[in-house]
Amino acid sequence: MLRVVDLVTAYGKIEALKGVSLEVREGSITCVLGPNGAGKTTLMLTIAGVLRPRQGAIEFRGEPIAALSPHAIVARGVALVPENRLVFAHMTVLENLHAGAYQRKGPYENDLEKIFARFPRLKERASQDAGTLSGGEQQMLAVARALMSRPKLLLMDEPSLGLAPLVVEEIFRIIAELHRDGTSILLVEQNAHMALRVAQHFYLIEQGRVTFSGDPGSLAEDELIRRAYLGSARA
Amino acid sequence: MIDFLQNTLDGLALGSSYALLALGFTLIFGVLRRANLAYGPAILFGCYCATWAYLETGIGLLFLALIAVAGSALAGIYVERLCFAPHRKGAAAAAMVASFALWMQFEELATLALPRHLYAFPALYEGGPLSLGRLTLRVESLVMLVAAILVCAALWGVLYRSRFGTAVRAVIDSPAAAELSGISVSAVSLRVFALASAIGGLTGFLIVSGDQQLTPMLGMWSTLKGMLAMMLGGLGSLPGAIAGGVALGLLEAHSQWYLGPQLRDFIAYLLLFILLAVRPPWMNTRSAY
Numbered sequence: 001m002l003r004v005v006d007l008v009t010a011y012g013k014i015e016a017l018k019g020v021s022l023e024v025r026e027g028s029i030t031c032v033l034g035p036n037g038a039g040k041t042t043l044m045l046t047i048a049g050v051l052r053p054r055q056g057a058i059e060f061r062g063e064p065i066a067a068l069s070p071h072a073i074v075a076r077g078v079a080l081v082p083e084n085r086l087v088f089a090h091m092t093v094l095e096n097l098h099a100g101a102y103q104r105k106g107p108y109e110n111d112l113e114k115i116f117a118r119f120p121r122l123k124e125r126a127s128q129d130a131g132t133l134s135g136g137e138q139q140m141l142a143v144a145r146a147l148m149s150r151p152k153l154l155l156m157d158e159p160s161l162g163l164a165p166l167v168v169e170e171i172f173r174i175i176a177e178l179h180r181d182g183t184s185i186l187l188v189e190q191n192a193h194m195a196l197r198v199a200q201h202f203y204l205i206e207q208g209r210v211t212f213s214g215d216p217g218s219l220a221e222d223e224l225i226r227r228a229y230l231g232s233a234r235a
Numbered sequence: 236m237i238d239f240l241q242n243t244l245d246g247l248a249l250g251s252s253y254a255l256l257a258l259g260f261t262l263i264f265g266v267l268r269r270a271n272l273a274y275g276p277a278i279l280f281g282c283y284c285a286t287w288a289y290l291e292t293g294i295g296l297l298f299l300a301l302i303a304v305a306g307s308a309l310a311g312i313y314v315e316r317l318c319f320a321p322h323r324k325g326a327a328a329a330a331m332v333a334s335f336a337l338w339m340q341f342e343e344l345a346t347l348a349l350p351r352h353l354y355a356f357p358a359l360y361e362g363g364p365l366s367l368g369r370l371t372l373r374v375e376s377l378v379m380l381v382a383a384i385l386v387c388a389a390l391w392g393v394l395y396r397s398r399f400g401t402a403v404r405a406v407i408d409s410p411a412a413a414e415l416s417g418i419s420v421s422a423v424s425l426r427v428f429a430l431a432s433a434i435g436g437l438t439g440f441l442i443v444s445g446d447q448q449l450t451p452m453l454g455m456w457s458t459l460k461g462m463l464a465m466m467l468g469g470l471g472s473l474p475g476a477i478a479g480g481v482a483l484g485l486l487e488a489h490s491q492w493y494l495g496p497q498l499r500d501f502i503a504y505l506l507l508f509i510l511l512a513v514r515p516p517w518m519n520t521r522s523a524y
Contacts, residue, residue, distance in 0.1 A: 048415060074417035086412035088405050099405040102398070103417035149417050 001026040001184055002047070002078075002153055007056035009039075009046045016042040018208035019056070024153065029175065029185045031199035033192055033229055039208040040188045041083050044157045047186075048080035049073040060153065075103050079151035083158050083188075085142040089131030093122050096130050096141055100148030108148070115144045118174065136167035143174065153184045160191050172198060192229040196220070237369050242488045248376030250484020251383035255438040256461030257468065257476035258390065259431035265407045265471045266427045269327055273314045273334040275457030276341035277432045278439035281307030283345040285440065286354050286449050296357060296444065303440035304433050310341065311432025315425050323420065338454065346451050359444035375445035382441060386434055387477060393430075394473075403427060407471075435461075466507060469517045 002024040009017040016039045024030045034040050045051045047058055049070040058066040065073050070080075088096050097115065101108050116123035119140045125133060130141055139159055146154060156175070160168040172194050179185060179198065189195040195202075202219045204212035212225060219225055256275075263271045284306035285299040318333035360374040394400035405413040406423045414420055439457065443449045460483070468479025483503060490502040510518060 050411065050414070069419070069421075070414035071417045071419045074415065079417075080415050082412070082415060086409055086415065088408040088412060090408050091401075091404055095401055095404070098398075098401050099413070099416045099418065102402055102405075145416060 001061060002186065003057075003059040004043075004047065005057045005059075007043070007046060007058065008054045009042050009051050010054050015054075016208055017046065017053075020205065020208070020210055021056075022203050022210060022213070024184055024186050025201070027179075027182065027184055028201060029179050029187060029199045030201045030203070031187045031189055031195040032203045032205055033189060033195065033225075034205035035228075036190075038205045040205055041157055043205065044080060044083075044155050044186075044188055047073075048078065048082075048155060050080075071103070074149050074151075077150070077152035078155065079146040079149050079153075080155040081139075081142045081146045081157065081159060083161065085135075085138045087130040087133070087138050087141050087145070089129065091130060092127050093130055093133070093141060094126045096145050097122075097148050100145035103149060111148060111150070115147060118177070119144050136163050136170075139163060139167070139171065140174075143171075147178075151183065153186065154178065155186050157188045158190060159187070160189065160194060168194060238492065239489075241370050242492045243485060244370055244372055245376070246485035246488030247481065248372070248380055248484070249488055250481035251380045252438055252442055252480075253460050253464040253483045254477045254480025255379075255383050255386060255434060256457055257464035257480045258386065258473060259435040259438075260461040260465045261468075261471060261473055261476040262390075262427055262431040262434075264465065265473075266403065266424055267319055267323075267330075268471075269319060269322075269330045270462070271314065271319070271334050271428075272331060272458055273318070273337040273341065274311075274432070274435060274461060275459070276338040276454035277310035277314055278307050278435040278457045279345055279451065279454030280310040280341045281305070281432075281436040282356075282439045282443050282449055282453060283349060286356060286443075287348060289357060290349075290354070296359065299357070299444075300437065300440045304436040307436025307439065308429045308433040311428040311435075312425060313337075314432075315428035319424065319428070320421060323424070338458070342451055342454055345454075352450060354449045356443045356447055356449050358447045359441070373445070375441070379441050379445065382437065383477075386437070390434075390473070399423075399426070463503060463507060466518075467510065472517075475517065 004020060004022050007017050007020045008015060020043060032040050032043065042051065046053050049068050053066055057064060060076055060078055065076060088099060091099065097112060121137055122141060122144055125137065130138065133141060143159065159171050163171065168191065175185060175187070176198050187195060187199060196216050199216065201215060203210050204225060212222065260274055263274065281303040285303040288294060288302050289299055314334060314337050318337060319330050322330040359378060362374065364371045364373045365377065394403060402413070402418045402423050405416060405418055406420050410420050435457065439453060443453065464480040464483045465476050467482055468475030486503055486506065487499050491499040494502065
């Protein structure tokens with residue numbers, strides 16, 4: 001579904017991605033692990049069109065999308081939930097969701113109802129400014145806003161970052177639900193334990209390069225990765 | 236007492252034209268966080284188009300208004316594509332200086348096409364002023380006041396009750412998040428420029444048809460008054476722009492009466508200077524409307 005080939009993205013002279021290749025299969029959850037500064041967020045921003053790659057190709061359903069601007073990539077069915085959430089702080093929760101549906105033609109009331117059924121907290125706070133929500137609620141809103149565009153592929157950049165354990169549980173429950181309903185997901189996570197419960201394929205990125213690719217079984221087998229990302233206990 | 240009331244009435248009428256100018260300025264500033272110095276000169280362009288059409292064909296006021304609005308909107312689109320679209324990321328100073336260059340371009344173009352310093356413009360209303368007890372109000376002023384209220388209401392409706400308005404406020408709130416939500420910042424910016432300049436064109440038309448004359452100074456005057464009113468109301472807030480415009484009008488009307496016309500502009504700039512130095516709370520908000 002998504003193919004990234006030999007991607008190089010640089011900030012000035014510093015290459016944050018030094019030739020990354022990966023693939024997301026239709027209907028799968030694919031997870032990218034890696035330490036801070038490895039280039040995970042750069043990868044997500046490049047796929048979403050916020051950053052321009054210096055080299056390499058990004059194909060979504062066979063169509064190159066590397067030269068498109070973010071709104072055009074959303075139109076093709078790829079939506080990013082960014083790392084710092086980026087909700088519209090001065091707009092209400094409902095207006096945030098309307099903004100997420102900007103590209104939709106025709107009515108989308110059904111989707112709003114579905115979203116509110118999935119995120120009851122957002123329904124309670126529909127007329128509240130998004131800036132007044134808690135961190136967990138803002139994360140839910142960022143996911144919900146991305147879903148309003150009906151993405152075929154959802155990119156999620158560290159959705160559990162800085163959230164309380166119970167909220168993290170809820171986020172991963174929602175990720176599993178979305179997957180069951182047919183959305184493909186590319187997930188960046190530091191929380192490898194949680195990711196192991198939902199993802200079917202893993203990539204490890206270190207210093208701008210892919211250093212591991214495999215299924216959850218082979219990830220847990222790998223001695224070095226186990227020590228670095230899962231602690232000493234076997235997953 | 237009657238003088239005070241009369242001055243207040245005159246100030247309100249004057250202030251409503253400033254409020255309209257500040258609204259357009261603020262829309263552009265809110266979306267781009269950039270000052271568009273060519274805002275007034277775009278209005279000048281629209282009003283010159285109308286004057287030229289009047290001299291050539293002698294068509295009626297309604298058509299002249301339409302030409303002023305359309306001409307200003309077109310000039311606004313030209314300014315956005317030439318100065319602001321290439322500098323959307325960073326380079327705020329480059330965009331502002333480029334808009335200054337277009338200011339010169341519009342003024343030169345206007346004076347090349349119609350070289351006299353003063354052109355007569357058909358009057359909005361031929362009759363005398365209305366009297367309200369011992370107070371008097373020009374019909375032109377009343378029209379300006381009503382226009383300001385209608386434009387504010389319409390703008391509120393567009394921003395808070397339409398799909399386009401949601402997109403505009405999303406871009407003001409966070410351009411990055413807007414793009415990621417599927418909103419084209421470039422398209423929104425262009426349409427906001429057209430809308431703001433059209434409001435400016437309407438204001439320009441009401442001013443020149445009220446004054447019954449047009450000079451090349453209209454461009455600079457509109458930019459200065461609009462910017463001053465916007466800054467008085469705190470940058471980037473629409474209610475602030477309206478309040479700033481009305482306050483500026485009242486201030487000018489009263490200081491002209493009590494201190495004389497020479498000190499009128501001085502007082503306005505003095506107030507701005509003091510406000511910028513003291514920075515009361517409302518001038519620090521980066522509110523998105």
